[in-house]
Amino acid sequence: MNRMFSPSTDPGPAAMALPAPVRACVPLAGHAPRVSCGQAVTKGQLVAEALEPGLGDAHAPVAGKVDLVDKWNVCVVAQGEARAEPVDLAALEGGTLRAVLRSLGVDIAPLAVINTLVINGLNSEPGVTSAELLLRDFAPTLQAGLDLARRVMGASVCVLALRQGVAASLAGCDTRSVPAVYPQTLDPLVIKAVTGKENPEGVAALSVHELFCLGQVAETGLPCDRTVLTVGERNFLVVVGTPVSEVLAAAGLDARDGDRVVLDGLFRGFTARSLGQGVDKGVYGLSVVPAGAHAPVTDAPCMECGKCVRICPSRVDPGLLSGCAEFGLLKQAVDNYIDACMECGLCAYVCPTHRPVLQYIRLAKQQLREVAESV
Amino acid sequence: MQSLTPDKTARVLGAGALRPLTAAPVLTVSAPPFAHAGSSVRSLMLTSIAALAPAAIMAAVAYGLPAVRVMALCGATAIITETLCERLMGRQSSADDYHCLYVGLVLAFLLPAAAPWWLAVMGAASSIVLGKMIFGGLGGSPLSPALVGWAVCRLSWPEAMDAEFSMLASELISPLHHLKFFGPEAVDGITSVQLLLGRQLGGLGASQLWAVSAGGLLLLALGRVRWEIPLAFLTGLVATTGIYWLSDPASHASPLFHLLAGSAIFVAFFAATDEPSSPSRVLPMLLFGLLAGALTAVIRIYGIYPDGAPFAVLLANLFTPMLARIRPKPFGAR
Ligand code: SF4
Numbered sequence A: 001m002n003r004m005f006s007p008s009t010d011p012g013p014a015a016m017a018l019p020a021p022v023r024a025c026v027p028l029a030g031h032a033p034r035v036s037c038g039q040a041v042t043k044g045q046l047v048a049e050a051l052e053p054g055l056g057d058a059h060a061p062v063a064g065k066v067d068l069v070d071k072w073n074v075c076v077v078a079q080g081e082a083r084a085e086p087v088d089l090a091a092l093e094g095g096t097l098r099a100v101l102r103s104l105g106v107d108i109a110p111l112a113v114i115n116t117l118v119i120n121g122l123n124s125e126p127g128v129t130s131a132e133l134l135l136r137d138f139a140p141t142l143q144a145g146l147d148l149a150r151r152v153m154g155a156s157v158c159v160l161a162l163r164q165g166v167a168a169s170l171a172g173c174d175t176r177s178v179p180a181v182y183p184q185t186l187d188p189l190v191i192k193a194v195t196g197k198e199n200p201e202g203v204a205a206l207s208v209h210e211l212f213c214l215g216q217v218a219e220t221g222l223p224c225d226r227t228v229l230t231v232g233e234r235n236f237l238v239v240v241g242t243p244v245s246e247v248l249a250a251a252g253l254d255a256r257d258g259d260r261v262v263l264d265g266l267f268r269g270f271t272a273r274s275l276g277q278g279v280d281k282g283v284y285g286l287s288v289v290p291a292g293a294h295a296p297v298t299d300a301p302c303m304e305c306g307k308c309v310r311i312c313p314s315r316v317d318p319g320l321l322s323g324c325a326e327f328g329l330l331k332q333a334v335d336n337y338i339d340a341c342m343e344c345g346l347c348a349y350v351c352p353t354h355r356p357v358l359q360y361i362r363l364a365k366q367q368l369r370e371v372a373e374s375v
Numbered sequence B: 001m002q003s004l005t006p007d008k009t010a011r012v013l014g015a016g017a018l019r020p021l022t023a024a025p026v027l028t029v030s031a032p033p034f035a036h037a038g039s040s041v042r043s044l045m046l047t048s049i050a051a052l053a054p055a056a057i058m059a060a061v062a063y064g065l066p067a068v069r070v071m072a073l074c075g076a077t078a079i080i081t082e083t084l085c086e087r088l089m090g091r092q093s094s095a096d097d098y099h100c101l102y103v104g105l106v107l108a109f110l111l112p113a114a115a116p117w118w119l120a121v122m123g124a125a126s127s128i129v130l131g132k133m134i135f136g137g138l139g140g141s142p143l144s145p146a147l148v149g150w151a152v153c154r155l156s157w158p159e160a161m162d163a164e165f166s167m168l169a170s171e172l173i174s175p176l177h178h179l180k181f182f183g184p185e186a187v188d189g190i191t192s193v194q195l196l197l198g199r200q201l202g203g204l205g206a207s208q209l210w211a212v213s214a215g216g217l218l219l220l221a222l223g224r225v226r227w228e229i230p231l232a233f234l235t236g237l238v239a240t241t242g243i244y245w246l247s248d249p250a251s252h253a254s255p256l257f258h259l260l261a262g263s264a265i266f267v268a269f270f271a272a273t274d275e276p277s278s279p280s281r282v283l284p285m286l287l288f289g290l291l292a293g294a295l296t297a298v299i300r301i302y303g304i305y306p307d308g309a310p311f312a313v314l315l316a317n318l319f320t321p322m323l324a325r326i327r328p329k330p331f332g333a334r
């Protein structure tokens, strides 16, 4: 078995807590800023409003003064201890509770009303151990998050999916060992392992990182302001908005011209635009991929080797779909089940021609979304 | 879709452009995944060529310089033809991925050692032009490229392609010719061990049986080729010839003879597995192999060509688009 796919091992020592940053930058994907430069903000104050339904608002992770507002960030220079008024969630229910959670920065899209809740307790990607560390060291917060999630989702059954050999539990949840080899660690495949069904109705999965965010909200009545992420062999507890440069420095890593600084994992993550970019809520990993670490992606034609077809957990033909995207054949892409792709990244990982297989598929999906929105 | 690395950016915008005033590095931004398994077309082709090596060496030992000459001619012609085609198409050359060299060598393995120079050149050029480049290059071929070149030669210059005609000086015989023209008694005396040791006339490399088999097993062991197509091919051949043999042993050769004589094993591992022209999922691969194996038997028994394996694979290639339609329901589809 490829080392890349082997189940992650023990999370190691407790997460190292980094001090709150001197200047926190909150990333703004899908948000519109609601503060201006020079404005003083309290910790937990709204700084940007979510533009999409289901997405949570963004808040200042530290108290201080806003010193940059642009399309991508709101940056706050830390100063003082002032914090926003906590919200009492205990009295709220149903729609009001959802609306309040959203205003507290919680993404409510994953909190659908269902009857079976699967907690994905696996480290979702190779090289990441932060999920199991949360289970081991932050159980009370996870429990608070789970209780809140169940109140919102109304789930009557709860199953905690774990890698074989991991001892963890959450009150009210059955535990279940499931295969922990990537991509089996992804939500749809964990749900399949637990229920035996593919995309069954009335079942949803939450990751422990989502529970951790929710748990912080439940415990403090304030927006989630910390995340645990794996960098190299270690885990770090960081304040949201901490620039990636500071996390890298703490881990003894550094990035040079042309490197990719990857947030989350190597298969599903995203790249930082600069070292000043802040770590967002729920980010579970950080790594540096040096320039030239592997052959560059090129727009080579598919050689029809079939490697992607055989490795794809969605059982689609990624080579074919990428060709549809390349030539703008969106209808053919839909006919060949582009929607089934769960974006695990394995197709582009194995492609010997270094074709941007998943990149093309994501492009086609985006174009399809735009077409759907325009009608 | 190439990522805009800093040095590229600098080339586009002039050195120093986009560099922030601070000394912070300029990062590359791209979409996932950010890891790669490490294989490349070149590494795949080099593995395949390495698997050809034992049989190439044995061919050189058995036939001497003429065999080396045919391999060199085919390989060089394939590389030159591909480079010329790409020049004409206004494309960057891809000859350095060694796919064309591999195609040339597979063709050489199917030619007789005594093939005249023009035959090797015509065959290799047809393989690349008609088998690969007119379909847009690597990945477009609906037919196995080396077999296209072989078929062009086989149909156009049958005498030159016939090892028994072209190698009169050799004391070896081509078992499938003898079977076709003189019946099963004519090949009674030929033992499996003789066949295995390569004591038969045929394609210069394809008849080096134990070396070809060793190469085939190497491909399987390295995961370069999957077992479905070769195994199903050989099963189809043995099963079909077995049925004929069991029904009438007097007028048919044994399945073991069919397995070991001619180019069946070579074609099963090195030509039928050509990726663009064969299916890629398990069940279609098995059906493809079985079909090609059964067709080999049918052509050998009823056809006018003694060795049916290359034609059988070309025919099976035509079924590939249909076989590719056999596919599982995608994840979660209802
Ligand atoms: S990313 Fe590629 S391999 Fe993964 S599910 Fe999508 S198409 Fe399949």
Ligand code: SF4
Binding pocket: A301, A302, A303, A304, A305, A306, A307, A308, A309, A318, A319, A320, A322, A347, A350, A351, A352, A353, A354, A355, A357
């Ligand atoms: S892995 Fe790459 S070359 Fe092979 S079939 Fe898939 S897209 Fe085509």
